[in-house]
Amino acid sequence: MSTEIDSAPSSLESSVDSRERDFDQLASDVLEGKSISREDALAILNCPDDEILSLLAAGFRIRKRFFGKTVQLYFLMNAKSGLCPEDCHYCSQSKISDAPVPKYNILKRDKLMDAAKIAAEQGAKTYCLVISARGPNEREMTAVETIVPEIKQKYGLDICACLGLLTREQADRLKACGVDRVNHNLNTSEDHYADICTTHTYADRVQTLRHVRDAGMEMCSGGIIGMGETHDDIVSMAMDLRDLGVQSIPLNFLNSIDGTPLQGKKDLSPQDCLRALAMFRFVNPDRELRISGGREIHLRSLQSLGLYVANSVFVGDYLTTKGQAPEEDYQMVRDLGFEVTTSVGD
Numbered sequence: 406m407s408t409e410i411d412s413a414p415s416s417l418e419s420s421v422d423s424r425e426r427d428f429d430q431l432a433s434d435v436l437e438g439k440s441i442s443r444e445d446a447l448a449i450l451n452c453p454d455d456e457i458l459s460l461l462a463a464g465f466r467i468r469k470r471f472f473g474k475t476v477q478l479y480f481l482m483n484a485k486s487g488l489c490p491e492d493c494h495y496c497s498q499s500k501i502s503d504a505p506v507p508k509y510n511i512l513k514r515d516k517l518m519d520a521a522k523i524a525a526e527q528g529a530k531t532y533c534l535v536i537s538a539r540g541p542n543e544r545e546m547t548a549v550e551t552i553v554p555e556i557k558q559k560y561g562l563d564i565c566a567c568l569g570l571l572t573r574e575q576a577d578r579l580k581a582c583g584v585d586r587v588n589h590n591l592n593t594s595e596d597h598y599a600d601i602c603t604t605h606t607y608a609d610r611v612q613t614l615r616h617v618r619d620a621g622m623e624m625c626s627g628g629i630i631g632m633g634e635t636h637d638d639i640v641s642m643a644m645d646l647r648d649l650g651v652q653s654i655p656l657n658f659l660n661s662i663d664g665t666p667l668q669g670k671k672d673l674s675p676q677d678c679l680r681a682l683a684m685f686r687f688v689n690p691d692r693e694l695r696i697s698g699g700r701e702i703h704l705r706s707l708q709s710l711g712l713y714v715a716n717s718v719f720v721g722d723y724l725t726t727k728g729q730a731p732e733e734d735y736q737m738v739r740d741l742g743f744e745v746t747t748s749v750g751d
């Protein structure tokens with residue numbers, strides 16, 4: 406015979422149960438088309454470590470509805486490195502960085518084509534062409550307009566261009582030459598922006614995204630977690646990306662590089678990264694969510710858990726830092742029982 410004390414859950418257990426139900430209920434609300442509130446988004450970022458699995462399970466219901474168990478792969482090509490006049494504090498290629506990064510102007514056609522071949526061989530669907538710049542100059546625009554049709558015709562890759570701030574006219578030219586998508590990250594919240602960059606504004610970045618959208622291309626825009634922002638800042642960024650209607654969200658975790666103003670900043674635990682990924686999934690349920698730079702150093706052995714809410718990763722190296730070998734990423738996807746997909750949304 407059990408006593409009343411034996412059968413009644415402890416207050417701790419009952420509060421845990423009720424929070425677990427809350428995440429599940431929140432996922433049900435999202436699946437019914439409701440937007441989550443700022444308070445709910447903050448509750449996700451405050452989820453205790455012991456409840457992360459419940460949070461991820463709830464987030465997985467959303468991921469599964471829109472993306473099944475597929476994982477989309479992206480391949481980055483740093484087509485021009487260093488030499489940037491901007492002062493983004495996290496960036497090793499900025500004018501105020503002393504980091505020893507390679508410095509070169511936009512690569513010649515052969516090198517860009519060789520990289521496209523590698524991207525295709527690694528099973529990537531999208532080739533991300535990145536230059537370090539405030540915005541592209543005429544020479545860089547012409548180089549992109551020349552190479553994009555060639556890469557698409559030869560390898561059938563989708564092209565995402567990351568060229569900095571764009572005018573509307575430049576956005577129209579990119580659309581005309583076959584660029585499918587433009588990456589331009591918000592990086593952090595509007596309130597926190599001046600703390601990480603002084604040479605351009607958050608509004609400048611939003612304006613570029615609007616030009617991309619109005620030119621008829623997809624918007625890829627995300628951010629970097631771990632730059633001294635508050636939970637409110639992270640939620641604001643996730644909600645601004647939702648309101649802008651971006652199709653693809655790369656979430657980076659600061660890989661603080663010696664020689665940059667954020668050198669030595671290492672505030673994130675693997676659980677912090679998982680909470681952030683989950684919150685982005687709840688706020689942007691049907692948007693592609695990519696675990697991007699810093700995943701190896703911050704998520705470490707929990708990287709695979711991130712894919713229960715995110716649905717894409719970069720393969721290969723990042724702009725100026727090494728990523729893990731592509732074979733390890735394929736193994737991780739297989740171990741999860743997920744599959745690499747070769748087209749967006751299928």
Ligand code: SF4
Pocket residue numbers: 489490491492493496497498499500536537538539569
């Ligand atoms: S504009 Fe881009 S390349 Fe230049 S400093 Fe900022 S992040 Fe780095």
